[in-house]
Amino acid sequence: MNDAQLFTRCGHALCGDGPRWKEQFADLLGMKTNSVDNMSKGSSRIPPGVWKDIASKLHEREAALPSLKAAAVKLSREPLSRVYKVRNLEFRVRPAAGGKFPVVEYSREWPMGWWSALPDDARTLPPDTAAFRVTFDKVAGNPTVVGVDPMVHYPPNMALAP
Numbered sequence: 001m002n003d004a005q006l007f008t009r010c011g012h013a014l015c016g017d018g019p020r021w022k023e024q025f026a027d028l029l030g031m032k033t034n035s036v037d038n039m040s041k042g043s044s045r046i047p048p049g050v051w052k053d054i055a056s057k058l059h060e061r062e063a064a065l066p067s068l069k070a071a072a073v074k075l076s077r078e079p080l081s082r083v084y085k086v087r088n089l090e091f092r093v094r095p096a097a098g099g100k101f102p103v104v105e106y107s108r109e110w111p112m113g114w115w116s117a118l119p120d121d122a123r124t125l126p127p128d129t130a131a132f133r134v135t136f137d138k139v140a141g142n143p144t145v146v147g148v149d150p151m152v153h154y155p156p157n158m159a160l161a162p
Contacts, residue, residue: 004042010054011040014061029053080161084118086125086132086146093134093152097159102134102141110145134158 001009015024022040026033029050038044073080081092084104095101101120107113110130117135118125125132131143134154142153154160 002042003046004040007046007054008040010058011036014054014057028057082123084123084125084132086129087127089146091132091144091150091152094154095161096136097161099161100136102136102154102158104132104134105140106132107143110143115140 011021011025014028015021022036023033026036029036030053031050035044039046039050069080079094081094082101084091084093086106093102093104103120104118104125105115106118106125106129107115108126108128108130113130115133129146131145133143134141134152136155136158139155139157141155141158144150144152
């Protein structure tokens with residue numbers, strides 16, 4: 001990821017990715033919108049002072065998130081989970097008691113095949129996935145065959161979050 005891409009991702013994280021994010025990011029950083037536009041395109045250098053301001057804003061946002069997340073989860077009346085999709089099916093994966101999510105792995109062949117880890121920010125498995133499993137601290141749960149078994153089988157070393 002280059003500086004312009006990182007700058008854009010930070011802007012989206014702080015201001016959303018709607019049509020006015022550059023204007024909102026400029027206001028947050030105390031600069032002109034055209035400066036943010038040029039920096040996000042890579043046509044202007046991003047000074048260290050701007051990175052410092054961005055890091056500070058991200059730190060402030062990060063500090064507020066745990067209490068907001070806890071309140072939202074409590075009001076949802078459901079345990080926290082990530083929703084994954086494979087073909088026309090959806091499944092939910094819950095975090096461990098400490099808040100860490102397991103790794104979702106998939107195999108294109110069943111019952112024999114190699115397991116590939118899904119990137120942490122991905123939520124869609126390849127369409128030719130035959131089975132998936134979750135692993136936690138390198139211990140795998142039992143595989144789930146797509147279209148046959150609707151359950152996610154967690155590894156024995158993983159205590160689920162309440």
